[in-house]
Amino acid sequence: MAERDKSFDFIKGFLIFLVVWGHVVQFFCIGNPLHNPTYIWIYSFHMPLFIFISGYFATRTVNGDITTCVKTRWHRLLLPALIWTVVRFFSVNIHTVEELGLLQSIYNSFRGIWFLYCLFALYVIACLSFKLKYKYTLLILAIIIGYVSYPYQPVDVLKHFQIIRQLPLFTLGLFYASHTTFANKFKWGGYLICLILYLVWLYIAIVEHKLLFSNETYLVRGVILVIASMVFFVTLKIIYKYIKRTKITQVLVALGENTLGIYMLNGLMVYGLDGLIPKQESQISLFLFSIIITLICYGITLLIKRNRTLKQYLLGEKR
Numbered sequence: 001m002a003e004r005d006k007s008f009d010f011i012k013g014f015l016i017f018l019v020v021w022g023h024v025v026q027f028f029c030i031g032n033p034l035h036n037p038t039y040i041w042i043y044s045f046h047m048p049l050f051i052f053i054s055g056y057f058a059t060r061t062v063n064g065d066i067t068t069c070v071k072t073r074w075h076r077l078l079l080p081a082l083i084w085t086v087v088r089f090f091s092v093n094i095h096t097v098e099e100l101g102l103l104q105s106i107y108n109s110f111r112g113i114w115f116l117y118c119l120f121a122l123y124v125i126a127c128l129s130f131k132l133k134y135k136y137t138l139l140i141l142a143i144i145i146g147y148v149s150y151p152y153q154p155v156d157v158l159k160h161f162q163i164i165r166q167l168p169l170f171t172l173g174l175f176y177a178s179h180t181t182f183a184n185k186f187k188w189g190g191y192l193i194c195l196i197l198y199l200v201w202l203y204i205a206i207v208e209h210k211l212l213f214s215n216e217t218y219l220v221r222g223v224i225l226v227i228a229s230m231v232f233f234v235t236l237k238i239i240y241k242y243i244k245r246t247k248i249t250q251v252l253v254a255l256g257e258n259t260l261g262i263y264m265l266n267g268l269m270v271y272g273l274d275g276l277i278p279k280q281e282s283q284i285s286l287f288l289f290s291i292i293i294t295l296i297c298y299g300i301t302l303l304i305k306r307n308r309t310l311k312q313y314l315l316g317e318k319r
Contacts, residue, residue, distance in 0.1 A: 055173020261301030
């Protein structure tokens, strides 16, 4: 068996901390988070890069038969998502029923953990596509049709659960895993181009206060997500190479091995603390608060793993 590539756990650990940090900034910073440089930076790549990595490791699953794909992803993604959705509804969204109505509150509970539902859909779409002679044909068509029809789509699920927006990243992850040698030929040239484009966009977003994140600029946003994800994938790979023996790397690798639990728990914690913790102007305070929440969620995840039944149903792991 090939040795596990810890660089991916390192990247996932860094990304899951950004998930927590982004939520903390969103809920506890003073002012509009869309004007916060930290928030803008985090949300330009953290979840898309998660999707890219998921696509990278999805090759074996999507090359199998559709029944096996759905069955394995049901246990790994969909069942835990449904359980946590119920938990989220009764702990967070039940308080909004009177104001928003029951159906909208239930929908918001699903939407709050959109990532797992999105990932399940991407696996199924990719598995269906890979049954064709030209494996990427359906995926590319789905991306084109999805983006062309995006402004006219009446179904919020495709937008709120980001299936269309994240499909290019999942496809790129699949392609990179299967064509690593080919992709590496353009690695540094592509990296330099993407880095320049990303820095230009970041300047426009932060300094000029033009996010380009509206529905009218959905295509621009999709391109930015791809560019930013590729920049940080290569950058974090390089960083790992030089600091892989340090303590901070060991911490991030440990977080990266427990991302699902941290992802689920941090949302509940942040919502639970909203209104109890005063808004903060200090970015350092928000950063430190994010570290505390991340470590608490990590600790609770380890406790969940001690029970085989909870580990299976809440984290999607084998008993």
